[in-house]
Amino acid sequence: MSGLKKSLLVSIWFMFLTFPIMVVKVDIIEKTVQWRWKNLILVGLGSFFLSFLWRYLLEKKEKGAKKKEMGQAEMGLIQKIFTVPRYSRPIYLLFLIFILVFPFIFSTYQTNIMISALIYVLLGLGLNIVVGLAGLLDLGYVAFYAVGAYSYALLNYHYGLGFWTVLPIGGFLAAIFGILLGFPVLRLRGDYLAIVTLGFGEIIRLVLENWDEFSFGPSGIANIPRPGLFGIELDVQTATTYIYYLMVIMALITIFVVNRLQNSRLGRAWLALREDEIACQAMGIDKIKTKLTAFALGATWAGFGGVIFAAKTTFINPASFTFLESAIILSIVVLGGMGSIVGVVLAALIMILLPEYLRAFSEYRMLIFGASMVLMMVFRPQGLIANVRRKYLYNAVQSRKTGESR
Amino acid sequence: MDYFLELFFGGLTKGSIYALIALGYTMVYGIIELINFAHGEIYMIGAFTALIVAGVLSFLGFNTVSILILATLIAVVYSSAYGYTVEKIAYKPLRNAPRLSPLISAIGMSIFLQNYVLLAQTSDFLPFPNLIPEFEFMEPYYHIMGSSELVIILTTAVVMVLLTLLIKFTRIGKAMRATAQNKKMAMLVGVNVDRVISMTFVIGSALAAIGGVLIASYVGQINFYIGFIAGIKAFTAAVLGGIGSIPGAVLGALVLGWTESFATGYVSSDYEDVFAFCLLVLILIFRPAGILGRATTQKV
Known part of the structure; x- marks a missing residue:
């Protein structure tokens, strides 16, 4: 519920923020103003849904950081x-x-x-x-x-x-x-x-x-x-x-x-x-x-x-x-x-x-x-495919099990 | 002599505008040690907002002075809002990341904002209405300095004084100085550091917007790309004076303005931007801390 409210606020904020640039277009020479209300609706809806995604990803990243601290980090599929x-x-x-x-x-x-x-x-x-x-x-x-x-x-x-x-x-x-x-x-x-x-x-x-x-x-x-x-x-x-x-x-x-x-x-x-x-x-x-x-x-x-x-x-x-x-x-x-x-x-x-x-x-x-x-x-500050540094593994058994030679 | 004075005041005007933008850089750098690459874009957005507001109001039949005031106010509000939002999206999640990360994020933000304005508005140069009124008493001196130049120099001076008062005497100013000195200690004594950082972005953006309105009205045209060069020059000014130092930024901006003005006046006008960059390179080689800056030792 609070997430919905937050997203609604974000959406209103972005509608306000992008209003002059996205909606109004003036032509000083011809002296005409073009109002593009469609853009406002697009920005509102877009930021509403993106804010959910944003929060979800931030949460996921924090969880990932915690996992890493505990030493349970796993390699992603693409990385593998x-x-x-x-x-x-x-x-x-x-x-x-x-x-x-x-x-x-x-x-x-x-x-x-x-x-x-x-x-x-x-x-x-x-x-x-x-x-x-x-x-x-x-x-x-x-x-x-x-x-x-x-x-x-x-x-x-x-x-x-x-x-x-x-x-x-x-x-x-x-x-x-x-x-x-x-x-x-x-x-x-x-x-x-x-x-x-x-x-x-x-x-x-x-x-x-x-x-x-x-x-x-x-x-x-x-x-x-x-x-x-x-x-x-x-x-x-x-x-x-x-x-x-x-x-x-x-x-x-x-x-x-x-x-x-x-x-x-x-x-x-x-x-x-x-x-x-x-x-x-x-x-x-x-x-x-x-x-x-x-x-x-x-x-x-x-x-x-x-x-x-x-x-x-x-x-x-x-x-x-x-x-x-x-x-x-x-x-x-x-x-x-x-x-x-x-x-x-x-x-x-x-x-x-x-x-x-x-x-x-x-x-x-x-x-x-x-x-x-x-x-x-x-x-994802490490990029699409993170650079894996050469490491020396002390535990030979572990390195054999995961199939890593480095 | 007249030519010299003309160049002198031309440089002073340019320097004043650079100073308004440079303050935003220097304040943000002083607090979170980040070159806010998107700052030039905030300035550009301020100019665009002012143009749009001025256009709409002039069709509604407002007179020039009220348009100037309203357009500037709305531009300031919007630029501040953009500055605030940019900080929340692109820098706040990276507060504890390695130094390179927020810098790259800032460059990305700058490219994004440029293209956002390009796509939403236009890629052409737009004529900007001259909002600054012409004063009659300036007429005899017109070959040396125009009314717009006088207004720009005076406005900048007033803004500088107000900013200095704000930083010296108000609560938020004290909090800013405390945060700049030591973020952790400021937190311990009860300063809301997140709010201080947001406020810094808001104030810096507001100054940039004032600069944007003034220069756009002085030069007479804007496009989506003006923020890039202005941003780099203002940053040069901030570094010149010693980044992090507020009087330094003003001094650096004036030195830069005069350098450009005299170099283009007496040497060659083709290489205006080259002079600015060369000055930057020279300063960084011979006095990396800037004119008024203090050298800091780096510790492990």
């Missing part, structure tokens, strides 16, 4: 499927086969969408190094992506360098920029770091937009060649398939490298840095080196992604590198589960493919991105 090797191996294998035959089953258009999704996988995994592993909130990640894209476009325009030459150069330049950004922000704590990286991203974009002699300003650079294959001329369809496989290989390499990094000495240093900077330094970890490598390695992947992006679209301009792009990449990392490779890959595919296939939905894409970031933080 993706982390226990017995279940996960066949799934990964099926998925890999699907990815490999994809361009033969679907059209060039679909393949193109898949390429963008894979670019986001690459970006997500790169940012995952910085945010997920090292715990440095980088809101200007798109700047490195822009560095990669522009280095290919400009080096090709001025010196005629090919894709394969620029790919390592783009990654390297992005890494240099990563270190350049890393140096001044070494001393900053989490939230300051976020705002400085955001500012850095905006500076790069504004410079690209305004420095016409260097970057051709807002009109961008067109006619960027697609990647070559030993000098053979490819038509658009074959080239798309070619870039697709290139991207699949890049993604696999990235997954492999990030996975190895995670369990390396450096990876463990990042995790330690994320958990507690001071304690980490006390354990003898070089903070400066560790942070800078995180920035540089994260930026490198963005640089690769940028070069491939430029080669794929054959046209770039500063509008592709706004803060929104950084926010999308960040939400991929957050939704997937910070530090979890499977999660990030899954989240990138979901976030990029879903809006493409649900066209009616695509208008609400950013709204849902934003809402899901908030909801994820409130209800």
Whole structure:
């Protein structure tokens, strides 16, 4: 009964709150007012039911936290499927086969969408190094992506360098920029770091937009060649398939490298840095080196992604590198589960493919991105698939029973 | 000399607006150590509410002064309500979470609110009626400073004084300072910390709404994206002055306003935003605690 009353109050509150923006629409020039009462009813009903869900989920979360304290935490079903090797191996294998035959089953258009999704996988995994592993909130990640894209476009325009030459150069330049950004922000704590990286991203974009002699300003650079294959001329369809496989290989390499990094000495240093900077330094970890490598390695992947992006679209301009792009990449990392490779890959595919296939939905894409970031933080801060840390189990019997090898 | 004065007062006006928004950041940061990314959006919503109210009232035939007052009041009420609600939804459940969580939640909230206004209203720039009256006695000085600029500077000054009085002498102000110093101790001596935090959001949002109405009326157009840049600049101002410090926020905002004004006036107008960001980066490198801030040591 009290729940009903609470929900009713919430619903009235939201109807009041959204009234001017949702219901009234004025046109100053035409001098007309549009009253959209339907929206008011929708908001009222929506918030009424959502408030029940909200309270239920909060209660569930609290219960879960209590259980965890008592040591009875259980792995969720999805978590189990993706982390226990017995279940996960066949799934990964099926998925890999699907990815490999994809361009033969679907059209060039679909393949193109898949390429963008894979670019986001690459970006997500790169940012995952910085945010997920090292715990440095980088809101200007798109700047490195822009560095990669522009280095290919400009080096090709001025010196005629090919894709394969620029790919390592783009990654390297992005890494240099990563270190350049890393140096001044070494001393900053989490939230300051976020705002400085955001500012850095905006500076790069504004410079690209305004420095016409260097970057051709807002009109961008067109006619960027697609990647070559030993000098053979490819038509658009074959080239798309070619870039697709290139991207699949890049993604696999990235997954492999990030996975190895995670369990390396450096990876463990990042995790330690994320958990507690001071304690980490006390354990003898070089903070400066560790942070800078995180920035540089994260930026490198963005640089690769940028070069491939430029080669794929054959046209770039500063509008592709706004803060929104950084926010999308960040939400991929957050939704997937910070530090979890499977999660990030899954989240990138979901976030990029879903809006493409649900066209009616695509208008609400950013709204849902934003809402899901908030909801994820409130209800499932570990993400879709939580990163399971390597643990040493003392009790050998228990570990055999649950079938866990770690 | 006239050009210098024009830039000076232009910077002062800009700085005053930044100060109104920066106060919201600095107050929230002082109490719960969170960069409220959605604060710029609260400011944008204030401006939109004022636009809608002003539109409806002007069709009903109200005169300019009553429209200005009513629109500002309603904008303040709504912005405060939004600030309160945002805190309850996005930050309160995360009070004991790791530091990164509320920050990401705040970014999500900011994106959500932007797109909410975008979808419910429009993505175009809307013309904002000039609500601030023109004074005749300002006419001889018009090439240096307009009436809107005078009104903005005066309003900001009055609001600052009122805010300082509120924080220094009232019960809630004392509770706020106590909470900012030490949340647990404040709780022990009987301060309702949840209420204090809510009040902080409400006051900060109300200030942002005043800023929103003034700047929208001064610039003459708004869209859903104005909150983003304004929010970052105001945050820059707050950091510049030393985040958590109220006089610092005002000082930082004025410094930022002047920097932008003189840099665009004497150097180049293309890079207005770049100057602000560069200033932010430089300040954080050389004086991370800000102009008036105190350096705090971090403990394990």
